[in-house]
Every structure is written in structure tokens, then in C-alpha cells.
Amino acid sequence: MATTQRSDLFIPEVIAEEVMKGFSGKLVLTGSGAIVVNPTLERGAGEVGNTVTVPYIEDGGEAQVITESTAGSLEKMTMSTETATVVRLFKGFSVTHLAAVAKATGRDINEVAADMVASGCARALETVAIQRALSRATSGSMEYDGTAGNINPDAIVETLKLFGEELDDSQLAVWAMNAKPYWDAAKISDSTGRALYTDVIGGRLRELGGAPVRMTAKSDLVVAGSPTTYKNLLVKRGAILAWVNPSVKIDFERDPTADVDLVIGNMYAVVHAYGTMPGGTKPGVAVLKTR
Numbered sequence: 260m261a262t263t264q265r266s267d268l269f270i271p272e273v274i275a276e277e278v279m280k281g282f283s284g285k286l287v288l289t290g291s292g293a294i295v296v297n298p299t300l301e302r303g304a305g306e307v308g309n310t311v312t313v314p315y316i317e318d319g320g321e322a323q324v325i326t327e328s329t330a331g332s333l334e335k336m337t338m339s340t341e342t343a344t345v346v347r348l349f350k351g352f353s354v355t356h357l358a359a360v361a362k363a364t365g366r367d368i369n370e371v372a373a374d375m376v377a378s379g380c381a382r383a384l385e386t387v388a389i390q391r392a393l394s395r396a397t398s399g400s401m402e403y404d405g406t407a408g409n410i411n412p413d414a415i416v417e418t419l420k421l422f423g424e425e426l427d428d429s430q431l432a433v434w435a436m437n438a439k440p441y442w443d444a445a446k447i448s449d450s451t452g453r454a455l456y457t458d459v460i461g462g463r464l465r466e467l468g469g470a471p472v473r474m475t476a477k478s479d480l481v482v483a484g485s486p487t488t489y490k491n492l493l494v495k496r497g498a499i500l501a502w503v504n505p506s507v508k509i510d511f512e513r514d515p516t517a518d519v520d521l522v523i524g525n526m527y528a529v530v531h532a533y534g535t536m537p538g539g540t541k542p543g544v545a546v547l548k549t550r
Contacts, residue, residue: 261498262452265459266280267403268368268369268435269368269369269372269509269522270369271509271510271511273369273373274369274372274373274376274507274522274524275373275506275507275508275509275524276373276508277369277370277373277374277377278373278376278377278380278509278524278526279298279377279421279503279505279507281373281374281377282296282377282380282381282503282526285377285378285381285382286381286384286385288385288388288432288433288435288473288494288507291433291471291473291494291496292432292496292497293432293433293494293495293496293498293499294385294388294500294501295497295500295501296435296498296501296503297500297501297502297503298503298504298505299502299505300345300502300503300504300505300527300528300529300549301504302345302504302508302527302529303450303504303508303527304347304525304527306345306527307345307346307347307527308344308345309344309345310342310343310344311342311343311344311345311502311529312340312341312342313340313341313343313500313502313529313531313533313545314344325376327549328512334396341531341533341534342541343391343500343502343529343530343531344529345527345528345529346387346527346528346529346530347525347526347527348379348380348383348384348525348526348527348528349523349524349525349526350375350376350379350380350383350523351521351522351523351524352372352375352376352521352522353518353520354520354522355519355520357371357372357522357536360375361483364532365435370381372509372522372524376509376522376524378509379382379524380524380526381429384501384528384530385477386477386479387528387530388501388530388532389475389479389480389492390478390479390534391499391530391531392492392494392498392499392532392544393479393480393490393492393544393546394532395532395533395534395542395544396492396534396542396544396545396546397546399541399542399544401421401422401532401541401542401544401545401546402418402421402546402547402548403421403545403546403548404420404548405417405418405548405549406488406548406549406550407550408453408550409440409443409465409549409550410440410443410444410447410491410547410549411447412447412455414424414483414549415444415467415468416468417547418450418493418545418546418547419468419469419493419545421541421545422495422541422545423541424528425536425539425540425541428469428470430495430496430543431468431469431470431493431494431495431496432470432471432494432495432496432497432498433470433471433472433473433493433494434470434471434472434473434491434492434493434494435473435475435477435480435491435492435494436472436473436474436475436480436489436491436492437474437475437476437477437489437491438474438476439480439487439489440489440491441464441472441474442461442464443549444456444464444467444472445457445460445461445462445463445464446460446461448460468531470493470494480492482548487550488492488548488550489548489549489550490546490547490548491546491547491548491549492544492545493544493545493546493547494543494544495515495536495543495544496543497537497543498532498533498536498542498543498544499530499531499533499543499544500529500530500531500532500533501528501529501530502528502529502530502531503527504526504527504528507524507525507526508524508525508526509522509523509524510522510524510525511523518529532544
């Protein structure tokens with residue numbers, strides 16, 4: 260009589276396909292347009308740590324104003340390049356854990372595995388994206404130091420001014436903030452006590468300076484010290500590229516040392532915050548540092 264093995268319950272191809280379907284939708288910054296997911300990367304395990312080229316089109320500049328009987332001069336559209344490195348995103352679960360979740364939720368175990376791999380990889384990719392964006396803000400002189408106090412309207416304006424003439428409200432995607440500055444901003448009011456950024460004092464913070472606000476507990480936004488300070492990350496649409504290999508590798512393995520069966524997912528990606536935005540001259544990220 261044939262015996263059903265645990266390995267028979269898992270279909271790696273199905274899990275891999277479902278991971279890619281749900282991956283971008285699990286990013287905290289998803290929907291904002293801050294992170295552009297491009298599933299065309301063809302790099303894998305042998306390329307981890309290697310440098311790849313990220314192309315974009317330079318700013319074409321202004322049109323020429325031509326007087327009568329004067330010929331215009333042709334300009335060539337040029338392609339600049341920036342480089343980034345390939346990273347590996349890994350997530351593994353025991354079959355026992357996956358089976359327990361599947362039983363508790365009434366879902367197919369392959370669906371549960373795909374969801375957990377996608378969630379884990381998305382969270383890791385977003386951490387890398389925030390790290391890249393913070394580093395870019397520093398190297399691009401796109402930081403405003405407001406650590407003398409809590410977040411306030413003047414500091415918000417000064418941060419927006421870092422974009423210069425390239426500031427466009429329609430291009431602002433999101434603020435990523437720790438809970439502390441988030442709620443500080445929610446309590447800001449004018450001289451008469453009216454809330455500036457919420458419907459009521461202490462209400463949910465929706466928008467600052469034309470950009471939606473998302474609360475996140477990412478540790479990279481917190482700087483330990485006395486006092487603790489915070490990095491409030493403002494990102495334009497398309498400022499961060501997540502170039503992902505769509506061929507997610509799913510393996511079913513046995514760990515005899517722990518006496519467990521494992522489902523393991525590996526994903527490869529290039530995460531890059533542009534040094535200058537396509538068609539612009541500045542990065543698409545800025546940081547407001549506050550208490």
C-alpha cells in the first residue's frame with residue numbers, strides 16, 4: 260500500500276509562483292510607489308555580493324529658445340549608470356509549524372508556505388530598502404538635523420526644502436516614521452489649540468507636507484543615545500528600486516540534527532536608492548532627524 264510522504268504535500272513550483280504573486284503586496288511601503296518592484300533580475304546564488312549596473316536616463320534639460328532664422332542645436336539623450344549589489348533573501352520553516360498554521364486557518368499548506376516566505380522576504384527587502392535610502396540621504400546631503408527638539412512644522416518645511424526646485428507634491432510617496440515622532444506630529448497644534456495635521460488632537464496622522472505617513476518599527480530609524488533620536492524618512496515615488504529574480508527557489512529539506520522537515524525559500528534581489536532621480540539632479544529621499 261502506498262504511503263503519503265510529507266514531501267508529497269509540497270509542490271515547490273506552486274509555492275514559488277505564489278510567492279512572487281504576493282511579494283510586492285506585503286511591503287509596508289507598498290501602494291505608495293516609493294519602492295518599484297521589477298521582477299526581471301537574472302542573477303542568482305553565484306552573484307550574491309557582486310556589483311550590477313542600474314541604468315537610468317539623465318535629465319534632458321530645458322528646451323532651447325530659438326530666434327528667427329536661427330538653427331537649434333541637437334542634443335543627445337545620455338544614459339547614466341549607478342551600481343548596486345545582489346543580496347540573498349532567505350526564509351525557512353519547519354513542516355510542523357506550517358502544518359499547524361494550515362490546520363488552524365483551514366488553508367492549503369502550500370498556500371501557507373508561500374505566504375510566509377513572501378512575507379518574510381518582503382520584510383527583509385524593505386529593511387534593506389530603508390537602509391539604502393538612509394545611506395543615500397546621508398551621502399546626498401539630504402538630511403535636516405532637527406534633533407534639538409521633537410518634530411515640528413519648521414523642521415518639516417526645512418526637510419521638504421532639501422529637494423529644492425525638484426519638490427513636487429505629486430511625486431512625494433511616503434514618510435516612514437517610528438511611533439514616537441509619528442504621535443508627536445499627531446499632537447502638533449496651532450496657537451488656538453487646533454490640530455494641524457489631524458482632524459483632532461492625538462488623532463491618526465495621515466499626511467505631512469503633501470506626503471502620506473506610515474508608522475514602522477524598523478530599528479534603522481532609531482538612533483540610540485541620550486536622548487534617543489529618530490530618522491524620519493521621506494521618499495519620492497520610484498526613488499527605490501527592488502530588482503527581483505522571479506525564479507524563487509523553494510526546497511524541501513530534512514534536518515536530521517533537529518529531526519525536522521523544512522521548507523526553505525531563497526530569493527535574490529538588487530535593492531537600490533537612486534543617487535539622482537531619473538530626469539532630476541537630486542536623490543529621491545530625504546531624512547528629518549528629530550527627538
